[in-house]
Amino acid sequence: MIELPRDRMDQVLKRFELIETQMAAGPAADEYVKLASEYSELQEIAGKISELKKAEAEQADLKAMLEDKSLDKEMRELVEADGEEVEQRIEALLAELQILLLPKDAADEKSAILEIRAGTGGDEAAIFAGDLFRMYDRYASQQGWKVEVVSTSEGDAGGYKEIIASVSGRGVFSKLKFESGVHRVQRVPATEAQGRIHTSAATVAVLPEAEEVDVEIRAEDIRIDTMRASGAGGQHVNTTDSAVRITHLPTGIVVVQAEKSQHQNRARAMQVLRARLYDAQRQKADEERSESRRLQVGSGDRSERIRTYNFPQGRVTDHRINLTLYKLDRVMEGELDDLVNALISDHQTKLLAAQHGDN
Numbered sequence: 547m548i549e550l551p552r553d554r555m556d557q558v559l560k561r562f563e564l565i566e567t568q569m570a571a572g573p574a575a576d577e578y579v580k581l582a583s584e585y586s587e588l589q590e591i592a593g594k595i596s597e598l599k600k601a602e603a604e605q606a607d608l609k610a611m612l613e614d615k616s617l618d619k620e621m622r623e624l625v626e627a628d629g630e631e632v633e634q635r636i637e638a639l640l641a642e643l644q645i646l647l648l649p650k651d652a653a654d655e656k657s658a659i660l661e662i663r664a665g666t667g668g669d670e671a672a673i674f675a676g677d678l679f680r681m682y683d684r685y686a687s688q689q690g691w692k693v694e695v696v697s698t699s700e701g702d703a704g705g706y707k708e709i710i711a712s713v714s715g716r717g718v719f720s721k722l723k724f725e726s727g728v729h730r731v732q733r734v735p736a737t738e739a740q741g742r743i744h745t746s747a748a749t750v751a752v753l754p755e756a757e758e759v760d761v762e763i764r765a766e767d768i769r770i771d772t773m774r775a776s777g778a779g780g781q782h783v784n785t786t787d788s789a790v791r792i793t794h795l796p797t798g799i800v801v802v803q804a805e806k807s808q809h810q811n812r813a814r815a816m817q818v819l820r821a822r823l824y825d826a827q828r829q830k831a832d833e834e835r836s837e838s839r840r841l842q843v844g845s846g847d848r849s850e851r852i853r854t855y856n857f858p859q860g861r862v863t864d865h866r867i868n869l870t871l872y873k874l875d876r877v878m879e880g881e882l883d884d885l886v887n888a889l890i891s892d893h894q895t896k897l898l899a900a901q902h903g904d905n
Contacts, residue, residue, distance in 0.1 A: 550643055555595050562592035586716075587655065591646040598639045605632045648897050653754035653828065654720035657691075659821040660752055663708045664701065665728065667746020672701025674731045674855075675748040677878060679709050682722070684880025691715030696814050697803055710818060712755065719754045724866075724889040726752050727850045733857035743858060747851075755817070756824030763820065769793045770812070790815050797826065853885075867892045 565585045569578065608629045611617065617625070662678050664671035686693045692714045699707040713722065730747045738744065771791045790811035791802045799822050803815035854863045855874060862877050862885070863870040869888050871877065877885070 550640060550647065554647065555598075555643070558588060559592055559595050562588045591643070594639055594643050594646060598636065598643065601632055601636045601639060605629065605636065608632060644898065645894055648894060653723075653824075655717055656719045657712065657714040657755040658718045658722055658752050659696070659755055659818055660693075660711045660713050660722070661708070661750070662706065662710075663749045663751075664706065665747035665749050667731075667744065669701060669703035669705075670731075670735045670744055671705075671746040671748055672707050673703060673705035673735075674729075674746055675707070675709065676701070676705030677731075678729060678748055678750065679706065679711070681878050681880055681882070682713070682725075683711075685882045686713050686715070686718075686880075688880055689715060689718075689721070691718055696818060712817065714755075719752065721886050721890075722752045723754075724886070724893070725750050725852075727852035730851055730854045731857070732854065751825075753821040753825040754828070756820040761820050761823045761827070763794070763816070763823070767795050768819075769795060792816065792819055794819060794823065797823065799823065799826075864889070 562585070565581050565588070569581050569585065572578075573581065608625055611625050612622065612629070660679075660682060662675045662682075664675040667674070683693050694712045694714070696710040696712055698709045701707050728747050728749055730745060732743055732745050734741055735744050769792070771793070773789050773791065788811070789802060791800060792812075792815045793800050799819060801815045801819045801822070803811045803818070852864065852866055854865070855878070856863070857874060859872075860874045861870055861872045862874050864885055867888055869885070871884055873881070
């Protein structure tokens with residue numbers, strides 16, 4: 547039978563009950579928002595712990611009944627059947643709680659910044675980058691998330707040389723974080739007269755969206771340049787008059803943002819800069835905790851080829867978990883659940899294996 551940290555489960559349940567009491571007492575609005583957020587995070591696990599405790603109490607009662615020598619044969623058979631059903635329920639709850647009690651990535655519940663850049667393959671790579679953005683946009687819509695384009699650099703034949711978007715919602719990063727890496731496409735481009743299959747690629751980066759409490763950006767650490775849109779670092783901008791370039795001096799990270807509103811330019815650029823700095827901090831921490839880095843699906847390296855989309859064969863293959871699906875058309879329409887869930891499951895399996903190795 548699966549062994550779980552009972553003291554930690556008791557702490558979770560006590561904390562959940564305390565939050566319920568505090569919320570019922572009518573705290574101030576900002577405090578209520580914080581409590582409600584923590585409440586929703588703990589609700590599922592607290593519910594499962596309560597179910598487990600009830601099932602174990604039921605199991606103890608049934609065992610006590612079986613110890614009664616005066617129990618007739620028919621009643622004993624009924625109690626034994628109930629005992630088997632309760633035991634199966636307990637096993638299922640223990641397995642669910644084992645996953646729910648795994649160490650959480652602090653950024654899992656955050657929104658995310660999605661960056662897609664055309665790689666090798668010229669115009670076809672830019673078109674593929676556009677296809678990937680549409681795929682994620684549709685997936686986000688299915689999840690009830692909000693997508694806002696932050697900046698674009700359009701491809702000459704369609705698609706994007708680069709597109710950066712903010713994806714807002716509950717648990718966005720937890721579902722999209724394994725999308726970072728090189729995505730390769732194999733297909734016959736519309737411009738190919740000979741019908742030959744071309745291979746091109748696009749790079750995806752998913753960064754947890756950072757809040758001011760996550761990353762401190764000091765005024766003296768940034769340089770803000772305002773310029774004409776045509777000079778915005780190669781950005782392809784037709785409808786704007788000005789652009790903002792923010793340079794983070796200690797790291798050399800540069801963000802360029804071009805829109806009609808100067809104020810919006812600065813806010814958007816700071817949003818992306820904060821996410822990139824937060825991501826850099828997390829990568830550094832992961833490298834210091836080499837075990838955490840090893841347990842990630844793949845290496846997390848953005849130059850690593852993670853997935854191939856083969857249009858002639860209608861298949862998509864994730865190379866990290868050796869999963870191939872023959873429903874490429876539906877995947878490109880945003881049906882990513884099979885891929886996302888398999889990647890999360892693989893990560894959880896590795897975490898469980900590591901925990902058992904430590905015991």
